[in-house]
Amino acid sequence: MLSSLTVRAAVLSVLIFAVFIGAWHLSTRATAPTSAMSPEYAKLMGLTATAGKSAMPGPLDVGAKLWEHLKRPFYDNGPNDKGLGIQLGYSIGRVMLGYLLAVIVALPFGFLIGMSPLLSRAFDPFIQIMKPISPLAWMPLALYTIKDSSISAIFVIFICAIWPMLINTAFGVASVRREWINVARTLEVKPLRRALTVVLPAAAPTILTGMRISIGIAWLVIVAAEMLVGGTGIGYFVWNEWNNLSITNVIIAILLIGVIGMVFDQILARATRLVTFPE
Amino acid sequence: MSSFDNPFDPDRPLNRKGCSCGRHDSQSEHERVAAAPEQNYKEVVASTVMRALFPQDAGRRAFLKAIGASTALAAVSQFFPLETATEVFAQGGGAPEKKDLKVGFIPITCATPIIMAAPMGFYAKQGLNVEVIKTAGWAVIRDKTLNKEYDAAHMLSPMPLAITMGVGSNPQPYTMPAVENINGQAITLSVKHKDRRDPKQWKGMKFAIPFDFSMHNYLLRYYLAEHGIDPDTDVQIRSVPPPEMVANLRADNIDGFLGPDPMNQRAVYDGVGFIHILTKDIWQGHPCCAFAASEEFVSTMPNTYAALLKAIIDATAFAHKPENRKQIAEAIAPANYLNQPQIVLEQILTGTFADGLGNVVTQPDRVDFDPFPWQSFAVWILTQMKRWGQIKGEVDYAAIARQVFLATDTAKLMREVGMTPPDTTSKSFSVMGKTFDPTKPDGYLASFKIRKAT
Numbered sequence: 001m002l003s004s005l006t007v008r009a010a011v012l013s014v015l016i017f018a019v020f021i022g023a024w025h026l027s028t029r030a031t032a033p034t035s036a037m038s039p040e041y042a043k044l045m046g047l048t049a050t051a052g053k054s055a056m057p058g059p060l061d062v063g064a065k066l067w068e069h070l071k072r073p074f075y076d077n078g079p080n081d082k083g084l085g086i087q088l089g090y091s092i093g094r095v096m097l098g099y100l101l102a103v104i105v106a107l108p109f110g111f112l113i114g115m116s117p118l119l120s121r122a123f124d125p126f127i128q129i130m131k132p133i134s135p136l137a138w139m140p141l142a143l144y145t146i147k148d149s150s151i152s153a154i155f156v157i158f159i160c161a162i163w164p165m166l167i168n169t170a171f172g173v174a175s176v177r178r179e180w181i182n183v184a185r186t187l188e189v190k191p192l193r194r195a196l197t198v199v200l201p202a203a204a205p206t207i208l209t210g211m212r213i214s215i216g217i218a219w220l221v222i223v224a225a226e227m228l229v230g231g232t233g234i235g236y237f238v239w240n241e242w243n244n245l246s247i248t249n250v251i252i253a254i255l256l257i258g259v260i261g262m263v264f265d266q267i268l269a270r271a272t273r274l275v276t277f278p279e
Numbered sequence: 280m281s282s283f284d285n286p287f288d289p290d291r292p293l294n295r296k297g298c299s300c301g302r303h304d305s306q307s308e309h310e311r312v313a314a315a316p317e318q319n320y321k322e323v324v325a326s327t328v329m330r331a332l333f334p335q336d337a338g339r340r341a342f343l344k345a346i347g348a349s350t351a352l353a354a355v356s357q358f359f360p361l362e363t364a365t366e367v368f369a370q371g372g373g374a375p376e377k378k379d380l381k382v383g384f385i386p387i388t389c390a391t392p393i394i395m396a397a398p399m400g401f402y403a404k405q406g407l408n409v410e411v412i413k414t415a416g417w418a419v420i421r422d423k424t425l426n427k428e429y430d431a432a433h434m435l436s437p438m439p440l441a442i443t444m445g446v447g448s449n450p451q452p453y454t455m456p457a458v459e460n461i462n463g464q465a466i467t468l469s470v471k472h473k474d475r476r477d478p479k480q481w482k483g484m485k486f487a488i489p490f491d492f493s494m495h496n497y498l499l500r501y502y503l504a505e506h507g508i509d510p511d512t513d514v515q516i517r518s519v520p521p522p523e524m525v526a527n528l529r530a531d532n533i534d535g536f537l538g539p540d541p542m543n544q545r546a547v548y549d550g551v552g553f554i555h556i557l558t559k560d561i562w563q564g565h566p567c568c569a570f571a572a573s574e575e576f577v578s579t580m581p582n583t584y585a586a587l588l589k590a591i592i593d594a595t596a597f598a599h600k601p602e603n604r605k606q607i608a609e610a611i612a613p614a615n616y617l618n619q620p621q622i623v624l625e626q627i628l629t630g631t632f633a634d635g636l637g638n639v640v641t642q643p644d645r646v647d648f649d650p651f652p653w654q655s656f657a658v659w660i661l662t663q664m665k666r667w668g669q670i671k672g673e674v675d676y677a678a679i680a681r682q683v684f685l686a687t688d689t690a691k692l693m694r695e696v697g698m699t700p701p702d703t704t705s706k707s708f709s710v711m712g713k714t715f716d717p718t719k720p721d722g723y724l725a726s727f728k729i730r731k732a733t
Contacts, residue, residue: 037637044626044633049550055529080413081615143419147426230415239415243386243522244618245545 021059028058057248065248066255080240082232084252088260091226091233094150095218098157102214105158106165107207111195113166114173114203131163135221139228149229153222160221161214168210172203204275212268219261375583377430378407382587383414383423384433386617387521387539388627389460389568391607392648393433394617396594398610404593405586411616416520417490424573425451431572431587433459436652437492437660439571439683446492446670452574455652455683457591459568462559463627463646464495465543466502467552468535469528473636476555478506487519487527487536494567497663498558499537504729505711511667511731528552539567540627540646541619546635548623553635557645562710564649566656591650598648604628654680655707655717662720668731676720 037050047053057065073085113120135156142152176199184194226235234253241249380402384390394411396402402409414420417435421442424432439453468475475481481503488495500510510516519527524536529551536542537558546552558565570591577584597603608624611617617624626632630645657680664670708715715723724730 038639041633041637041639044548044622044639045550046548046620046623049548055549077613078615079410081613081618140422143422143426147428149419149423149428228415229419230413236415240413240614240618244614245522245525245549246618 024059028054028056055247057251061248062251066252069252079231084234084237084256087232087234087237088256091222091235092260094154094226094233095157095215095222098154098222099161099215099218101154101158102161102165102218103211106162106210106214107169110166110169110207110210111173111199114170115195115199117174120170120174127163127166130159131167133159135160136224136228139225143229149231153225153229153233156225157218157221161218164213164217165207165210168213169203169207172206172210173199175206176202201275201277205272208268208272208275212265212272215264215268216261219257219264223257375406375586376580377583380407380409380430380583380587381412381428382409382431382433383412383420383429385417385420386413386619387568388541388611388617388624388646389463389539390433391611391628391646392459392591392594392598392650393570394611395598395607396590398616399594399597399607401590401594401597402587405590407583407586407590409587409590413616417493424571427573430576430583431570434569434571435490435493435495436566436569436656437494437497437664438490439569440657440660440664440679441492441669443683444670444679446664453571453683454574454577455569455571456577456588457570457595457650458566458652458656459570459595459648459650461564461566461647461649462557462644463540463567464498464537464558465540466499466535466537466555466558467524467528467543467546467635468555469531469533469552470550470635471531472534473553478503478508481506481508481534482513484534485515485517485532487517487524487533487538489518489521489524489538491518491669492664494558494565494660495537495539497660497667498561498565500667501663501710502537502556502561504727507729509729525549525551541617541623544623544627544632545619547633548620550635554632554640557642559642559644562708563644564647564708565710566652569652570650595648595650601629601643652684654684655715657684658717658720659710659715662724666724666727666730674720676717 037045042050048055069084073083075083076086113123138156138159139152142155143149146152146155180198180202181194184198189198222233223235223238226233227239228235230236230239234257238250238253241253382393384393397409397411412429414423414432417438420429420432420434421438423429424434425442434455436455436458439455442451442453444450486499488499490496496516499516503510503514508514517533519533519536521538521542524533524538524542525546527533528536528546529549535552535555543552543554547554558567570588572584572587598607605625605628608621608628612619612621612624627646630643631639631641632645634640654677658676661670661674661676661679665674707717713726
């Protein structure tokens with residue numbers, strides 16, 4: 001029964017995909033020339049004007065271009081033209097760095113807040129205010145004060161990735177069952193050991209869920225940040241191709257951003273499963 | 280090797296990227312670049328001197344007519360050592376303090392000299408290793424130059440004025456030693472307005488410009504106001520990044536824009552717009568973009584600055600020549616620079632273009648490159664800033680113009696050879712048939728019927 005469900009779902013997925021691609025292809029097909037033009041004039045015009053081609057690329061255009069990118073992902077033609085592999089590498093590097101910094105700050109701090117109801121209440125208003133601020137709102141401030149665009153991008157990742165981790169860690173730590181802590185107390189386990197051997201394993205699934213939300217946010221933020229500061233990265237690639245009005249390349253970038261985001265998410269989902277235990 | 284090179288020449292490399300020094304696309308280009316500069320410096324220095332001696336065109340013409348050009352040259356050389364001045368300028372003060380430089384640019388044809396100087400080896404010839412970096416917008420280019428990530432940058436010519444005065448950012452002394460391009464913009468309208476060519480019919484339309492402090496903004500407002508349309512109340516003018524202008528035109532979200540190329544031609548190429556009027560028909564020879572650096576960079580690294588400026592002057596002189604334009608289009612089309620179809624850039628730079636209405640138009644001066652930053656340009660810009668309420672109160676037009684436009688290099692050069700720099704380096708010009716006298720900016724301003732009352 002289960003296997004047949006999997007198979008049926010797979011078939012349905014393929015079908016949805018095929019319908020989508022088919023509809024896309026049909027809706028972007030070239031129509032007949034829009035109006036008669038002198039050959040001299042037509043030579044100066046693009047395909048949209050001469051062949052009545054849709055401004056939206058079809059799936060075949062995107063596929064061909066994607067193949068072109070995948071064939072040589074690591075070329076480097078100078079500061080403004082690098083292969084997609086290099087651009088993604090820059091973005092992933094920035095996200096990792098900003099995210100790691102956020103982990104380093106958020107986990108201990110979240111632990112502290114979770115353990116102490118006093119601190120939790122004291123910090124709550126600040127966290128609530130900081131949490132909903134859009135990454136792009138931080139960007140000008142960061143650029144202006146840090147005075148370095150790549151550090152600013154990392155800072156923006158850091159400041160946006162920190163809150164879900166902090167809140168989830170605090171929540172996970174605060175909601176560890178009182179009985180377990182009481183048992184540990186009765187057995188005279190020292191506070192540090194109690195935190196590491198009782199609280200941490202119990203709160204781990206919640207903490208990792210927070211980390212999973214954060215990496216998603218960090219990956220969302222990097223594209224916006226790189227579009228703003230330019231230079232390198234997948235966000236810059238999107239901006240650069242948008243400048244050229246190349247919708248084909250923008251679609252390819254969107255596709256790749258989605259795939260990488262999914263990979264990040266899956267890695268942390270696996271990790272969550274590893275630390276979850278049945279009660 | 281180009282098809283037109285001698286195929287039996289043993290010294291000619293077969294692949295492109297080949298000349299004896301390895302920095303140019305071909306040997307002929309190498310030779311052209313190598314031969315040009317001294318002549319260029321001489322011309323720049325000589326014209327600066329002539330401008331200093333004869334601030335008004337009429338006086339210069341009378342003088343030249345009276346005694347003839349060659350006698351005039353000899354006479355001027357008598358009391359002003361042109362040769363020495365050229366040498367001082369050509370040699371600079373010595374080795375550059377810093378060789379690895381970063382120069383920011385926005386991917387539009389206005390930046391042509393700044394960009395092409397990299398692939399065509401103009402920077403390298405001055406001993407500089409310059410990275411030209413594409414930047415996401417004017418505000419970012421401003422911030423990155425202010426925080427020294429960039430040593431110098433491509434800016435809109437009103438920007439150094441605005442930055443120096445602290446309009447829209449913290450005041451910081453800025454200099455604009457060279458104008459990048461003159462002309463080269465256009466008003467592009469959506470194809471659906473083919474039959475509404477008279478601006479009097481444009482009430483209620485939505486227009487886009489790239490930046491508030493831009494020639495685009497002032498020229499569009501000027502053009503509309505001359506036709507009796509109040510740009511603040513009768514139409515909507517919004518600040519939109521250039522690529523989004525074409526997309527918004529396609530989406531029917533705006534009716535037209537006064538924007539930089541390649542976007543005007545791109546709108547035509549994509550079949551969504553037509554070129555209503557080139558800005559050269561509003562003001563022939565108007566400045567647009569500029570090469571700018573902070574005063575701090577200029578004063579702490581004079582040799583680097585001189586070398587950089589020389590590379591820009593060389594490149595601008597090269598770009599000025601119509602016969603080089605096709606080659607330039609090819610050099611700046613790749614993704615590393617403008618990232619545009621070469622045919623689009625070629626149409627803009629050569630001035631033979633499709634207008635979007637079915638005609639092939641030839642206007643060789645559609646865009647031109649001339650580095651001289653006339654201070655009267657700055658004064659005009661300031662009058663328009665005041666006209667539309669961007670700056671308020673008393674404005675010392677001449678002083679700001681002197682400080683920002685050409686405040687440093689020419690003046691310094693002239694002092695080095697023992698001359699007193701002139702107070703004004705101005706020329707009169709006319710915008711839509713109305714003559715501008717840079718000595719009477721307030722009168723000019725008062726003569727406009729449509730303006731924000733201040």
